Amino acid sequence: NKIGVIFDLDGVIVDTAKYHFLAWKDLADHLGFEFTETHNELLKGVSRVRSLEILLDIGKVELSEEKKQEFLISKNEHYLQYIYKMGPEEILPGAAELLDTLDTLGIQYVLGSASKNAPLILKQVNLFDRFLGIVDGNSVSKAKPDPEVFLIGAEKLNLQPEHCVVFEDAIAGVEAANRANMISVGVGDKKTLHESNFNFNNLTEIPDNFFTEVISEKI
Numbered sequence: 530n531k532i533g534v535i536f537d538l539d540g541v542i543v544d545t546a547k548y549h550f551l552a553w554k555d556l557a558d559h560l561g562f563e564f565t566e567t568h569n570e571l572l573k574g575v576s577r578v579r580s581l582e583i584l585l586d587i588g589k590v591e592l593s594e595e596k597k598q599e600f601l602i603s604k605n606e607h608y609l610q611y612i613y614k615m616g617p618e619e620i621l622p623g624a625a626e627l628l629d630t631l632d633t634l635g636i637q638y639v640l641g642s643a644s645k646n647a648p649l650i651l652k653q654v655n656l657f658d659r660f661l662g663i664v665d666g667n668s669v670s671k672a673k674p675d676p677e678v679f680l681i682g683a684e685k686l687n688l689q690p691e692h693c694v695v696f697e698d699a700i701a702g703v704e705a706a707n708r709a710n711m712i713s714v715g716v717g718d719k720k721t722l723h724e725s726n727f728n729f730n731n732l733t734e735i736p737d738n739f740f741t742e743v744i745s746e747k748i
């Protein structure tokens with residue numbers, strides 16, 4: 530049985546959540562309310578526009594459409610300052626090795642990210658050319674937990690959803706994978722990601738026989 534893999538980017542391949550946090554926190558400071566790391570969990574996997582809405586809810590701030598657009602642009606400009614400084618050393622532990630393993634096994638993989646900055650980030654860490662296809666925030670109309678991003682990924686892999694394995698660190702992403710009828714692998718805290726079919730703390734923990742035996746048996 531042929532399988533394929535769809536990777537989320539932020540929090541699975543690279544740890545950009547810390548940069549999103551710094552940029553959103555700066556905006557919250559500017560607007561005069563506290564924004565914590567716990568708040569930041571709510572923004573993981575969620576689109577940029579939706580993230581701003583959640584942030585404004587936390588601060589109980591209402592803004593005009595014009596102001597929102599302005600802050601979306603300034604937040605992203607701030608975030609990009611960190612991204613431009615990124616290099617391959619910021620690839621998360623086990624990620625590069627996992628791509629090597631998939632190459633060896635002849636299993637194809639694509640990216641399925643909510644980020645409009647995904648191509649830039651992949652280029653910064655020298656992984657852009659490794660993926661068969663890239664589905665990002667520019668190519669979807671419905672954000673996770675809607676399954677759209679992963680269903681487009683399955684099309685790029687030319688596989689049925691049931692034969693796709695999704696690696697995700699966000700609650701919204703695991704839900705999207707489950708709704709797409711794919712095999713969801715949660716990367717991170719088991720309690721947070723309890724809806725995933727499999728769970729690992731990080732990508733170094735994936736056993737050698739995961740694709741050849743564990744997944745094949747499930748399909």
Ligand code: G6P
Pocket residue numbers: 539549572573574575576577580605642643644645646647666699
């Ligand atoms: C990822 C991150 C989210 C982020 C979203 C949009 O899913 O986990 O925190 O809001 O991408 O990212 P962007 O780079 O387009 O602002």
Ligand code: MG
Pocket residue numbers: 537538539540541573574697698699702
């Ligand atoms: Mg993520």
